[in-house]
Amino acid sequence: MYATPASAALTRRTVLRTAFTAAVLAGTAAALAPVLRARRPRQTLTPAPLVEETYRGRNIAVDHAGVRIDGRPLHVMRRADGSYLSGINHFQSFGTRLELARAAVDELGTTQLAFAAPHHG
Amino acid sequence: MYTRQNQKNLTSAQKKRFTAAVLELKRTGAYDDLVRTHDKYFVPDRDSKLRVGHMSPSFFPWHRRYLLQFERLLQAVDPGVSVPYWDWTADNSPVSSLWAEDFLGGTGREGDRRVMTGPFAHEKGNWEITVGITEARFLTRNLGRPQNPIALPTAAELQWALDDPTYDTSPWDSTAQGGGFRNKLEGWAAPRSERWRNHNKVHQWIGGHMTGGTAPNDPAFWLHHAFVDLLWDRWQLRHPGSGYLPAAPLALGDLQRGRVIALDEPMPPWDLTPRDMLSHQGLYRYE
Numbered sequence: 001m002y003a004t005p006a007s008a009a010l011t012r013r014t015v016l017r018t019a020f021t022a023a024v025l026a027g028t029a030a031a032l033a034p035v036l037r038a039r040r041p042r043q044t045l046t047p048a049p050l051v052e053e054t055y056r057g058r059n060i061a062v063d064h065a066g067v068r069i070d071g072r073p074l075h076v077m078r079r080a081d082g083s084y085l086s087g088i089n090h091f092q093s094f095g096t097r098l099e100l101a102r103a104a105v106d107e108l109g110t111t112q113l114a115f116a117a118p119h120h121g
Numbered sequence: 122m123y124t125r126q127n128q129k130n131l132t133s134a135q136k137k138r139f140t141a142a143v144l145e146l147k148r149t150g151a152y153d154d155l156v157r158t159h160d161k162y163f164v165p166d167r168d169s170k171l172r173v174g175h176m177s178p179s180f181f182p183w184h185r186r187y188l189l190q191f192e193r194l195l196q197a198v199d200p201g202v203s204v205p206y207w208d209w210t211a212d213n214s215p216v217s218s219l220w221a222e223d224f225l226g227g228t229g230r231e232g233d234r235r236v237m238t239g240p241f242a243h244e245k246g247n248w249e250i251t252v253g254i255t256e257a258r259f260l261t262r263n264l265g266r267p268q269n270p271i272a273l274p275t276a277a278e279l280q281w282a283l284d285d286p287t288y289d290t291s292p293w294d295s296t297a298q299g300g301g302f303r304n305k306l307e308g309w310a311a312p313r314s315e316r317w318r319n320h321n322k323v324h325q326w327i328g329g330h331m332t333g334g335t336a337p338n339d340p341a342f343w344l345h346h347a348f349v350d351l352l353w354d355r356w357q358l359r360h361p362g363s364g365y366l367p368a369a370p371l372a373l374g375d376l377q378r379g380r381v382i383a384l385d386e387p388m389p390p391w392d393l394t395p396r397d398m399l400s401h402q403g404l405y406r407y408e
Contacts (some may be wrong), residue, residue, distance in 0.1 A: 075254065078167035079176075080296045085165055087254040090175075090334050091308070091324040092317055093295075106268065107332055109234045112256045 051098055058108075060101040067101045072113040074104055087113075125351075126408045128205035128219055128344055129212055136224045139205065140240045142198040143340050144247045151194050156252040158187070158390065160334040166294035171380055173389055176295040178288070178366060179382040180307050181353045182398035184346050186391055189404070191343060203405065206347035209323050213273040215264035225341055228264035234329050236260045241340060252335050260339060263328025273326050274319045282306040282319055283356050288366045293381045302356050306349070320349055351407045357399075365395050 049061040059070050067074040067086070075087035076097060083093035088104040104113075131139070146152040159174070162183070166176040174183045188204055195202045212219055220227045226239015236259065241248040243259030250258050265271065282305035290301040295309035304310040308321030317325065323345050324331045330338040337343070357363075370386060371378040385394050 077165040080166040080292070080294045082167075088333050090163055090336070091321040091332060107263070107328065108255065109229075109261075109263075110232045111234070111261070114254055114256050 053098075055102050055105050058105045060098065060105065062097045062101060067097050069101060069104060069108070069113055072115055074101060074113060076100065122403060123203050123405050124408050125203050125347055125405055126205050128207050128224070129217075130408070131205055131224075133223055138199055139195075139202050140224065140340075142195045142202045144240060145198045146191075146194050147248060153252050155187075155191055155194075156335050156337045159337050160252065162389070163334045166296070166380075169380065171382075171389070172294070173382060175307070176309065177381045178293055178303055179388050179395055180303055181350070182365070182393075182395040183382075183388050185350050185353070185398045185401065186388065186393055188343060188346055188350060192405075204343050204347045206351055206407065207341070207344035208348055209273045209326075209345070210276045210279055219341075219344070220264065225344075227262075229260075229262040229329055233257065233259075234261035234263050236262050236329075250330070250335075250338050253330065253338060254333060254335065261329030262331070262339065262341075265326060266328050271322065271326050274322050278318055279306075279352070283352065283359060286360045286363050288356075288363055290366070291377070293367065293371075293377050306352060306356075320345075350401075354401075354407065365399060 049063040051060070051062040053060050059068075061068045061071075067076055077085040079085060079093045081093075083095055084097055084100040085093050086100050086104050088107050089100065092103070094100040094103055126135075143152070146155075162174040164170050164172045164175070166172060173179050174187075192204050195204070207219055215228055219225055220239075222238050224239065226236050226241050229236050235257070236242050237244070241260050243249070248260055250260060255261075282302055285300050285302045285305055287300045287302065289303040290297050290299050295304065295307075297304040298310055301310065306319050308317055308319040311318040324336060327339065327341055327345075330336060331341065365384050367381065367383045370383045371381070382388050382395060384396050387394055
């Protein structure tokens with residue numbers, strides 16, 4: 001019924017890199033040059049996520065700034081042992097932010113995070 | 122002086138009065154203020170800030186005072202109502218009478234986890250979620266988490282916490298592993314094979330809103346915490362020579378100084394100390 005975590009991980013960058021490599025091998029490097037130039041400034045403005053995957057049909061993105069699910073920020077907190085808690089999971093913690101995000105998706109079902117969430121004092 | 126009853130012994134008239142008073146607090150906005158308080162005071166223990174409600178020794182006294190605030194509001198609506206408790210080691214099934222149409226309603230439906238039965242179902246028109254971190258305006262639950270099943274704590278698991286004669290131990294947070302009733306009952310301390318126990322596990326078992334900082338959006342929160350409150354009594358009875366710790370403010374140089382509440386320090390948002398909350402004699406008793 002749901003995609004498993006193992007089958008879910010393939011980053012957008014990996015997909016792009018593979019596509020470009022294939023294109024270069026096919027001898028169309030010149031044709032791609034404008035595309036590569038066009039990508040550069042956009043990358044500076046919006047750094048690619050460290051990890052991005054589709055999990056149970058939801059987009060998870062983890063980068064230095066935080067965790068997003070379908071583009072919406074997930075409030076992330078830390079426990080003294082270094083593990084992670086989120087606005088969705090306050091009574092359980094996870095070893096990595098990707099595990100934290102997947103657990104949030106499991107709990108959310110088909111619901112979306114709100115864009116503006118209440119914050120702790 | 123009034124009695125907090127085991128929820129399984131409530132008559133249908135008592136269930137009706139309890140849920141009617143809760144719905145009235147929701148209508149006036151007082152209920153949502155309580156939800157905000159819980160979320161605001163959840164401070165994780167990596168932060169160098171004061172923790173009053175969770176991952177800290179004042180977990181029991183803070184929630185005792187918090188429940189009293191809720192109960193006083195309820196009693197202003199209906200003086201005959203008190204907070205029932207839910208013994209989750211005994212009534213441990215999604216088909217328990219607790220989750221019936223005439224009380225808290227049942228689990229959420231597949232997909233969006235929306236609660237469809239009982240007085241808190243969104244379709245009844247009286248339970249709009251306004252303090253949440255998702256777009257859901259309806260109450261959500263996922264009893265027993267069928268996709269990744271979890272069981273409620275057993276009597277043996279609870280006893281493991283109650284048997285510990287030490288109230289709490291350094292570093293007074295979620296990593297306190299050397300023993301300590303508080304962390305074993307709050308549920309961060311657990312054998313490696315399990316990871317989560319007791320109080321934390323109950324939040325996870327209910328699922329939906331109960332797994333997050335706005336857990337009191339689900340009225341099941343109060344019945345869960347009334348039982349946690351009763352368990353503090355049981356621990357005190359079992360270990361009459363033990364008491365709340367830390368008894369005095371932590372020494373200069375202790376990393377937890379200023380981050381946890383000692384016996385005679387006030388617990389925000391109230392001007393009350395753990396000592397003030399050690400006993401509820403004369404206020405209420407448990408059946």
